[in-house]
Amino acid sequence: MRMTLAVAVLLALLPLGLPPYAMTLLTEALIMGLFAMSLDLMVGYARLISFGHAAAYGLGAYTCGNILLHTDIPLPLAVPMAGVFSGFIGIGIAWVCTQATGVSFSMLTLALAQLLYAVAFKWTSVTGASDGLAGIPRRPGPFGTTYFSTKIGFYYLTMACLFGSFLFARALVRSPFGAVLRGIRENEAKTLSLGYNTRLYKIAVVAASYILGGLAGALYAPFAGFANTELLFWLLSGQVLIMVIVGGTGTLVGPILGAAFFLLVQQQLSTYTDSWALFFGVIFIAFVLFAPEGILGLARRRRSVRSH
Amino acid sequence: MDVLPFLVTQCLNALSQAALLFFLGCGLTLIFGIMRIVNFAHGAFFMLGAYVGWSAVHWTGNFWVALVAAPILVGGFGAAFELGILRRLYGRDGHAFLMVTFGLTLVMGEAIRLLWGVEALQVQMPVSLSDIVFILDEPFPIYRLFLAGSGVVVAIVIWQFLERTRLGLLIRATSQNAEMVHALGTDVRLVRSAVFGIGCGLAGIGGVFAAPMVTASLGMAPNAVIDTFVIVIIGGMGSFLGSMIGALLVAFVQVFGSYFFPDFAMAFMYLIMLTILVVRPGGLLGKEA
Secondary structure, eight states: OHHHHHHHHHHHHHHHHSOHHHHHHHHHHHHHHHHHHHHHHHHHHHOOOOSOTHHHHHHHHHHHHHHHHHSOOOHHHHHHHHHHHHHHHHHHHHHHHTTSOHHHHHHHHHHHHHHHHHHHHHOHHHHOGGGOBOOOOOOOOSTTOOGGGSHHHHHHHHHHHHHHHHHHHHHHHHSHHHHHHHHHHHOHHHHHHTTOOHHHHHHHHHHHHHHHHHHHHHHHHHHHSOBOGGGGSHHHHHHHHHHHHHHOTTOSHHHHHHHHHHHHHHHHHHHHOSOHHHHHHHHHHHHHHHOTTHHHHHHHHHHHHHHO | OOHHHHHHHHHHHHHHHHHHHHHHHHHHHHHHHHHOOOOTTHHHHHHHHHHHHHHHHHHHOOHHHHHHHHHHHHHHHHHHHHHHTGGGGBTBOHHHHHHHHHHHHHHHHHHHHHHHOSSOBOOOOOGGGSSEEEETTEEEEHHHHHHHHHHHHHHHHHHHHHHHSHHHHHHHHHHHOHHHHHHTTOOHHHHHHHHHHHHHHHHHHHHHHHHHHHOBOTTHHHHHHHHHHHHHHHHOTTOHHHHHHHHHHHHHHHHHHHHHOTTTHHHHHHHHHHHHHHHOTTOSSOSOO
16 A cells, blocks of 8 residues: 555656656556556456457547547546446447357457457447547536646546556455456356356456456547547557566556556667567567566566575 | 349359368367467468468469468468477466467568568469359359369368378377377377468468458458457367358358448358357357357
C-alpha cells in the first residue's frame, strides 16, 4: 500500500518537471499500462490466454468516441460508460470462448476479435469504416470545467483511471473470487469438483478484464482524437500480450512496467529503424524461452537469490 | 443465368477454395496432432510460400519450379525453427508454443517486408492454366479446376504417406506414444522436426497456389491463420479428416455466403463454428475440447 502511494505521488508530481512531449508519452504509457493490466487479470490469474484483447480496447475506443461525438456527456463520464459497455460485450465474447479451453480458447478469442475488426470495416455509420472516427473532442465538464481537456488534466484523469483500476483489480485477485481464479489456473478439474462453477467465474473475470481494457481504449480515443480499425487489429492483441508476458504475468504491476518498457523501446528503436516489430518479435521469443516469468519475475528471483 | 450451371460453377469455385484452405488446415492439424503445438506462424509460412513462389517465377519464369521450390524452402525453414527454438520448449504448456510462434509471425512479417517490400506482388499464372473453359456454357478459369484437382491429389498423397510409408508409421506412432517410439530406437526429435517441416511446407504450397489468384501481400498471414483456426476448430484439433471437412464447410460458406449475402459471409462462418462448438466442444471429429 505504501509503495502504491509513493508511486502515485511520484506520478502526480511528474507534470511539474517534464516537457510536454514527455507528458504525451507518459500518458500513453499509462493508458497502455492499464490495457496490459486488464489482460493480466485473465492471463495471470485464470490462465485464460487471450489473443484478441484488442476487442476490449477497440470497443472502448469506438464507444467513447461515439459518445463524445454525438452526445453532450462530459469526458470523465463518457470514459467509464464506454468501459462498462465493453464489459457487457465481454460477457458475450466470454460465453462463446469459454465453450473451449486451453489453446482452443486462445484461437477463439483471436477469431472473435477479428470478427469485430471485420464488422468495424463494414459498419460505416458507427465506426467510420476505414477512415475511422476523427476529431473526437475532449468534451468539457462536469459543471463546465475544462480542466480535463488540457494536457495535464487529461494526464491526471488517466492516472486516476489507472490507480482506481489497479486498486479494483488487486482487491479482486485478493478476494475469495481471486482464490477461485487461481484454483482454475492451477487445476480447473479440481476446482470444478470442489463445486465451483468454473465457467461462470471465467466469464466474470473476462467481463472485468473487458471493463478495464475498455476503459483504456476509452481513454485512448480522446487522447489521440481519433479511433480507427487498427485499435481492433490482431497486431495490437499480440502487442499487449507481449507487454503482459515481458512484464510478468500474475503480478498486475509487471504488465504496467511491460507496457512502459514496450513504448520506450518502440520510441527509441523507431528513431533508428522502421523494423522495430522485428526486434520485438525476437525480444518476445527470448523472454518466452529464457524468462517466462518476465521482468518483474526476474527482479524477484534475483532478490530472493541474494537474500538466501 | 440458369440454376444448374450457376450451381456447378459455384461448387467448383468452392472446391478450389477448399483446396487452399485444406493445405493450411491439414498442416496445422498434422503439427498439432503429433506435437500438441498450435502454430500461430502458420499464416506467416503461407505468406512466405507466396513470396518465395513469386521470386521463383520471377527468376526462372516457371511456375512449376515455384511449386517445388517454395514448399522445400518453407518446410526447411520450419524444420530449422523447430530444431533451433521450439525444441527448447518441450515440456512447457501449450501456450508457450503459441506465444513463441506469434513472435515468429512478427519477425517473419517484418523480414518479408524488408526483403520483398510493401507492394503486393502479382505472380504470373502458367500459360497452360491461364485460360478459361466452358462448363455448361459458363466460363470457368482452368486455374481453379487445377487448384481443386491439386487439393484432391495432395490429400490422397498425404493420406497414403501416413498410412503406407515407414515415416508415416513413425509419425502416427509418435502421436500415440512418443516415449515408446523413442525407446524402440527411433529418434523422436527428428520425427518432430520432420512433421513441423512438412506442416509448414504444406502451408508454403498453399501460398504458392494462392499467389496467382490473390497476389502475394503482407495482409495474407493474419487472414490465413484465422481461417485455418476456424477450420481446425470446426473439424477437431488433430484430425486429418476433420481438417478436410472443415475446409470444405468453410469454403462453401465463404463462396455461397459472399454471393448471396456479401456483408454477412464472415458472420456465417462464425455462426457455423459457434454452433459446432456448442454441440460438440471438441469439433466435429475431435476427441477433447
